[in-house]
Amino acid sequence: MRVSEIDMFSPSSVEECLYFLRDQDRPSRILAGGTDAVVRMKDGAWLPDIWININQLxxxxxxxxxxxxxxxxxxxxxxxxxxxxxxxxxxxxxxxxxxxxxxxxxxxxxxxxxxxxxxxxxxxxxxxxxxxxxxxxxxxxxxxxxxxxxxxxxxxxxxxxxxxxxxxxxxxHPQAANEIGIFEKLGPRKAQSISIVNVAISLKMGSNPRECLDGKIAFGSVGPTIIRSKKCEKMLSLGPLDDIAIQDISGAAWKEVMPISDVRASAKYRRSMASALLERGLYRLMKRWDER
The missing domain is CATH 3.30.465.10 (Uridine Diphospho-n-acetylenolpyruvylglucosamine Reductase; domain 3)
Structure with a gap:
């Protein structure tokens, strides 16, 4: 697709954009940073009749x-x-x-x-x-x-x-003073890589050594949408997050993810890496918490 073939509207305000969306009967798509747009167009996935460029709003x-x-x-x-x-x-x-x-x-x-x-x-x-x-x-x-x-x-x-x-x-939700979080990612290259697996972890810590009161764990690229690891989350507060606890929690992660095999990785590899990333993230969080 050539640039000359693209029909684009650039609203000058949010109100003008919403007005345009209300009255637009042709298939359209909003363009923000545009980092995915060209790739998706080349793949034939995104071919709207009109792009709505909101980058200057x-x-x-x-x-x-x-x-x-x-x-x-x-x-x-x-x-x-x-x-x-x-x-x-x-x-x-x-x-x-x-x-x-x-x-x-x-x-x-x-x-x-x-x-x-x-x-x-x-x-x-x-x-x-x-x-x-x-x-x-x-x-x-x-x-x-x-x-x-x-x-x-x-x-x-x-x-x-x-x-x-x-x-x-x-x-x-802003993190409180006793909350810490971390994001871990596995990609095929160090930069400009799509995640093979990623995980976000947020923990609410208690006053005792390595005591976790509550936590949230969310995996990406291992299912049709993001997966909250509810079983692993429940295990976070069962006792101190020592080596054994961290290994038990991360070992349970493979049961909750639902990856597929594609050109970037097999489902089996993704399951293994989901557990490994969770383990690495928990170890790093505990090291940070111990050093406070």
Whole structure:
């Protein structure tokens, strides 16, 4: 497909974009950072009649703390997230995920809203948003609705977002002083790689040595959508997170993931790596906690 064949509309405001979406009867797709668009078009997956370019809508690019959580605009880039002191303090798992998105150029261009809209099971920031209890605000011309992230995805590349809606806000739960998180990823190359497996972990620690009061674990690229590891989460609070506990928890992970075999890895390899990444992440978190 040549650039000359692409029909594109660039709204000057969020309101103009929502108005256009309301009255648009042709198949359309919103373009944010655009890091996935060309690849998907070449693959024949994304061929809308019209692209809606929202890249210049700066009103959708922000990170701020409000009473009900940290609000992140959908046009916030991965670089914005990595550099945010608020997120470094209150959402370290999301910062870690954004650092792994790819090369610096991709981090500069790619957006958190684009990651959500693409809805890839391998999207790096999505497991982090799961363990931060993210809420996705969807706006149409006439109304807004807020959807929990665990309900937002309906399958690979599919979400609850309607044709006349766009993502206008992402709200996450800020981590407390006794909460720590980490993101671990396995890819075929160090940079610019799609995850073979990834995992986000968030732990709420107690006052006793290595005491975990609660925790959340979310795996990516091992199922049709993100998988919360409920069994492993329940095991986190059974006792101190010592070597034996960590190995038992990570060993249980392979029963909860549902990977497929593809050109990047076999299902068996993904299962093994899911356990290995969880084990590595828990060890690293405990080392950080011990050093506090």
């Amino acid at each position: 700066n009103a959708l690019r922000y990170i701020r703390l409000e009473n009900n959580g940290i609000h992140i605009g959908p046009l916030t880039s991965h670089t914005d997230i990595v550099k945010s002191e608020l997120l470094q303090e209150k959402a370290d798992v999301l910062v870690g995920a954004s650092k792994e998105v790819g090369a610096i150029q991709l981090q500069n261009m790619g957006t958190i809203g684009g990651n959500l809209g693409t809805a890839s099971p391998a999207g790096d920031t999505i497991p982090a948003l799961f363990v931060l209890d993210a809420q996705i605000e969807l706006s149409s011309f006439n109304e807004k609705r807020v959807v929990p992230i665990n309900e937002f995805f309906t399958g690979p590349g599919k979400t609850l977002q309607k044709q006349d809606e766009m993502i206008t806000n992402i709200i996450i």
